[in-house]
Amino acid sequence: MSLSDLTRSAVELAIAEYDQIGPERFLEKYGFGKARKYFLVVGDREYHSKAIAGAAHGYIPGQPMPLRSIDFSGGENTVAHVLGNLGFVVRSTEAKPRNPTWSxxxxxxxxxxxxxxxxxxxxxxxxxxxxxxxxxxxxxxxxxxxxxxxxxxxxxxxxxxxxxxxxxxxxxxxxxxxxxxxxxxxxxxxxxxxxxxxxxxxxxxxxxxxxxxxxxxxAQTELGYMAEAEEGRLLTVLHQRRERNRKLVEARKQKALDETNELRCEACDLSFGDRYGPHGDGFIEVHHVRPLHTLREGDKTALSDLALVCANCHRMIHRRQPWLSVKQVRALVNEMATAARPQLRSV
Structure with a gap:
């Protein structure tokens, strides 16, 4: 009997049994103590590597006997090496912290x-x-x-x-x-x-x-109030950069002023000038409306890609996955306004 006989499928069967009966019963059944240094990592879970390897030996076709603790000549270090060669991830408590969860x-x-x-x-x-x-x-x-x-x-x-x-x-x-x-x-x-x-x-x-x-x-990957989009963090950052481009923001605002002589939120119709007087004149935020998967570094952003939105609506757009469109926020605002109106009683 040898650790070199282990197969990936046998280890997976041992893991399945561990999950089914729990760590305490598993360790007691196979006569192992808790791991001290090496842990088998699968997804978000960790397993006592030596016990898994010993139990897995009993799942090898033609090898009905699991290995006992005394059958391991190389200890946990050898177990970690064998499991690693089978494609498993093994974490050492003496090494750096385990690798981050996949983004x-x-x-x-x-x-x-x-x-x-x-x-x-x-x-x-x-x-x-x-x-x-x-x-x-x-x-x-x-x-x-x-x-x-x-x-x-x-x-x-x-x-x-x-x-x-x-x-x-x-x-x-x-x-x-x-x-x-x-x-x-x-x-x-x-x-x-x-x-x-x-x-x-x-x-x-x-x-x-x-x-x-x-x-x-x-240094450019902090999102602030913006929730990461479904398309991932990197494309979210590209989206954010376009919304914060001062030259683009000012050009889009000027376009609105030239056409309508005012700046209004395209979702809720708020004008900061109307709400706050001269103190609010000229203030509005912009939202980049193009789908994130169409964004490429070096692409030129058209003014038609930018919508004028107030700060509140902008944050509602980006609050969580999936992001809302300007049209969806406008529908929410109208729905809540309708619900708030007093209902006329029929005579």
């Missing part, structure tokens, strides 16, 4: 990669996985995210891509189930983009273009 931007790129060929995605040693790993590390640098030496390495990237199989009905239709573990964000991104491959690819392409452009820096 929405990263998951969009991973799903776009998966959807290119879901029946047979490129292997973990392929040049395409290596390229995706490189893209994700460049993206992390822009977003100010850092990790250890294993951050978004090809093995981890491949595993994350394959996690999408657990949501894929085509994969389940042929009797497969995929991994049962993963983060909540994976499911959200799948539900939002998997049925719209054109939009998914457009968003992923826009993210990649922003990465290649390289004009954004970590």
């Amino acid at each position: 929405r931007d990263e998951l969009i790129l991973a799903l776009d990669f998966y959807m290119e060929n879901p029946a047979s995605p490129p292997g973990k040693t392929s040049s395409k996985i290596a390229k995706l790993s490189e893209e994700l590390n460049k993206l992390a640098a822009i977003l100010g995210v850092s990790g250890d030496g294993q951050f978004r390495n090809p093995n981890g990237v491949y595993m994350k891509v394959m996690n999408f199989r657990r949501f894929d009905p085509a994969f389940a239709a042929v009797g497969n189930s995929g991994l049962s573990h993963g983060g909540r964000q994976e499911e959200l991104v799948w539900n939002e983009f998997s049925q719209s491959s054109g939009r998914l690819h457009a968003v992923a392409s826009a993210i990649r273009a922003a990465i290649v452009a390289g004009t954004l820096s970590e």
Whole structure:
């Protein structure tokens, strides 16, 4: 009996049992203590690596006996090495903190990669996985995210891509189930983009273009009151930059003054001049109305891409996912105004 006999499927079966009966019963059943240094990480959960490896040995076909604690000649360090070679992520308590949870931007790129060929995605040693790993590390640098030496390495990237199989009905239709573990964000991104491959690819392409452009820096990625859009943080930042471009803002305001001689919110019709007198004259904010996946670094923003909005309506647009359109906010304002009017009684 040897750790070298372990297979990925056997480890996954041991993880499933761990999830089913709980850590205390699992450790008691197989005669292991709690891990002290190395933890197997799957999605948002951590597992006692040595106990998982010992139990997994009993799931290998032709190897009915799980390993006992005394059967490990190399201890936890050897277990971590074996699990890592099988494509699993192992965290050491003596190392740097575990790598950050995957961002929405990263998951969009991973799903776009998966959807290119879901029946047979490129292997973990392929040049395409290596390229995706490189893209994700460049993206992390822009977003100010850092990790250890294993951050978004090809093995981890491949595993994350394959996690999408657990949501894929085509994969389940042929009797497969995929991994049962993963983060909540994976499911959200799948539900939002998997049925719209054109939009998914457009968003992923826009993210990649922003990465290649390289004009954004970590200092530019603070969003303030603005909630991150469905399309991810990087495209949200590009959107925000256009709304804060003073030259564009002043040009759009001047266009409105030339045409109507006033500045009014296109959602609620508020004029700061009417509300606050001379103190409010000339004040209004702008909202960039183009879909985020159409934004590219270096593109010229037309004045028709900008809508005039008051500060309140602007914050309502960006308050949470999905962002509202100016038209939707206007409908909400009208709906609430109608509900507030006194109802006329019939005689």
